[in-house]
Amino acid sequence: MAQGVQDEVMMNTALIKELADVAKDAALLQGVLMRIQETPNSSEVVTYAPFTLFPTPVPKAVFLQALAVQTHYNTLVDMISQDPDFLQEALASTIAVDDFTARLFRIHQQILKEGRSQSIVLGLNRSDYMLDQRDDGSSSLKQIEINTFAASFGGLSSRTPDIHRHILKVAGHLEVSQHILDNNPAAGLARAVAKAWELYGSEKAIVMFLVEESQRNIFDQRYIESELWKRNIPTKRKRFDDVSKTGSLDQDKRLFVDGQEVAVVYFRNGYMPQNYSSEQTWDARLLMERSMAVKCPDISTHLAGTKKVQQVLARPGVLEKFFPDQPQVVEQIRATFAGLYTLDMGPEGDKTVAMALAAPEGFVLKPQREGGGNNIYGSEICQVLQEVKGSAERMAYILMDKIRPVPVQNYLLRRDAPLQISNCLSELGVFGVYVRQGKDMVMNDCVGHLLRTKSSEHSDGGVAAGVAVLDNPLLV
Numbered sequence: 305m306a307q308g309v310q311d312e313v314m315m316n317t318a319l320i321k322e323l324a325d326v327a328k329d330a331a332l333l334q335g336v337l338m339r340i341q342e343t344p345n346s347s348e349v350v351t352y353a354p355f356t357l358f359p360t361p362v363p364k365a366v367f368l369q370a371l372a373v374q375t376h377y378n379t380l381v382d383m384i385s386q387d388p389d390f391l392q393e394a395l396a397s398t399i400a401v402d403d404f405t406a407r408l409f410r411i412h413q414q415i416l417k418e419g420r421s422q423s424i425v426l427g428l429n430r431s432d433y434m435l436d437q438r439d440d441g442s443s444s445l446k447q448i449e450i451n452t453f454a455a456s457f458g459g460l461s462s463r464t465p466d467i468h469r470h471i472l473k474v475a476g477h478l479e480v481s482q483h484i485l486d487n488n489p490a491a492g493l494a495r496a497v498a499k500a501w502e503l504y505g506s507e508k509a510i511v512m513f514l515v516e517e518s519q520r521n522i523f524d525q526r527y528i529e530s531e532l533w534k535r536n537i538p539t540k541r542k543r544f545d546d547v548s549k550t551g552s553l554d555q556d557k558r559l560f561v562d563g564q565e566v567a568v569v570y571f572r573n574g575y576m577p578q579n580y581s582s583e584q585t586w587d588a589r590l591l592m593e594r595s596m597a598v599k600c601p602d603i604s605t606h607l608a609g610t611k612k613v614q615q616v617l618a619r620p621g622v623l624e625k626f627f628p629d630q631p632q633v634v635e636q637i638r639a640t641f642a643g644l645y646t647l648d649m650g651p652e653g654d655k656t657v658a659m660a661l662a663a664p665e666g667f668v669l670k671p672q673r674e675g676g677g678n679n680i681y682g683s684e685i686c687q688v689l690q691e692v693k694g695s696a697e698r699m700a701y702i703l704m705d706k707i708r709p710v711p712v713q714n715y716l717l718r719r720d721a722p723l724q725i726s727n728c729l730s731e732l733g734v735f736g737v738y739v740r741q742g743k744d745m746v747m748n749d750c751v752g753h754l755l756r757t758k759s760s761e762h763s764d765g766g767v768a769a770g771v772a773v774l775d776n777p778l779l780v
């Protein structure tokens with residue numbers, strides 16, 4: 305259906321130009337915004353966040369499958385974070401060679417030794433998928449990764465449905481426009497943060513957004529801040545530097561920053577090595593982890609989101625340990641796993657190396673990094689593996705089957721980019737939230753979705769990296 309609509313208009317240059325102009329104004333009207341590269345610290349002049357001219361067809365069954373498995377993924381992430389033995393074993397090889405993960409792990413161990421000072425846990429996750437093309441033409445849902453730290457675009461994706469509805473109507477497709485789904489992850493994410501704040505139980509205490517020095521994607525975060533203020537929950541944006549300079553714990557380990565008590569620390573910064581520019585930054589992270597503030601994520605949930613943990617989960621029997629009496633849940637989660645392979649030293653890792661060298665086009669080589677642009681593809685896999693295959697260095701990576709979605713034609717609208725048709729691949733994200741207090745799961749919900757689309761020329765990179773753009777699924 306969607307493809308049909310697009311075929312008619314796809315090649316009509318004058319119409320496309322007109323629709324693109326309408327679309328950009330619609331994005332501005334909806335507040336789908338980003339700061340510009342020239343002035344990342346100022347909102348005086350802003351532009352639309354990049355997006356597709358048309359929504360992308362997604363099979364309904366696969367979409368519903370992704371929503372249905374989300375609460376189980378929430379439970380799984382939470383259980384992993386509460387299982388120090390599992391984390392220790394899963395990450396042992398990685399931390400031997402990857403300094404960043406090792407540093408995070410040391411914080412985790414110190415917190416375990418001292419005892420956790422807060423029993424309220426807040427998880428805001430996004431599980432990302434691509435639709436792998438099967439030989440029979442159908443597609444199967446395969447997880448790319450789960451993000452437990454700073455999963456973004458819940459704000460902006462709450463405003464994109466109306467843009468595509470509008471474009472379709474202007475293009476003369478009122479009926480199709482009615483099939484664009486509502487989406488409001490911002491409200492769901494805020495609901496979970498609000499719950500954690502309430503349970504913390506101090507009206508004056510703030511929700512602290514721990515953010516980067518400069519943030520082009522600030523409006524995405526502002527949507528969540530705004531949802532919290534609607535509930536009369538005070539939020540403040542702070543940087544690692546603010547915490548270093550003014551942060552302290554009182555006798556009860558309550559966290560104070562700039563003289564204000566912090567109920568919830570919502571990390572939107574701190575997932576990349578370069579975010580920790582000095583020892584003071586690491587000290588600030590440790591201070592927050594030791595505090596009574598609810599951390600989203602806490603250090604163990606951060607570690608639960610590593611790519612190494614993802615690979616270990618795919619080993620036979622591991623999911624069964626987490627869900628011993630729920631074979632149907634195990635089945636539901638495992639159905640979304642792509643092939644994942646260890647590069648640990650030993651015969652199994654040797655086999656992985658040989659397999660990748662023999663057919664590099666079939667795989668993606670992944671280090672323990674987040675934020676896009678770090679993965680290795682094609683012939684470069686051979687270069688890297690030839691270098692590291694004989695040493696423990698190879699344990700910093702995991703290998704994954706390459707997912708091959710069906711390309712779909714679309715126009716990617718981005719400031720200053722030429723209006724041209726592209727072969728595109730999409731990635732579906734599903735937002736999940738949970739709040740636990742001690743042993744009680746008080747909230748565990750799936751709160752919305754995100755579709756991101758990029759030109760098939762690029763194998764990697766997200767919206768922030770300037771590669772992918774925002775999109776909406778059109779269920780078919």
Ligand code: ADP
Binds near residue numbers: 448670676705706
């Ligand atoms: P990051 O933490 O940097 O976001 P991801 O694992 O999400 O790392 O990979 C980044 C991008 O690389 C994805 O958004 C996707 O476009 C591409 N990618 C990752 N894994 C695969 C895979 N197995 N098959 C195909 N593309 C992949």
Ligand code: MG
Binds near residue numbers: 432448
């Ligand atoms: Mg990713």
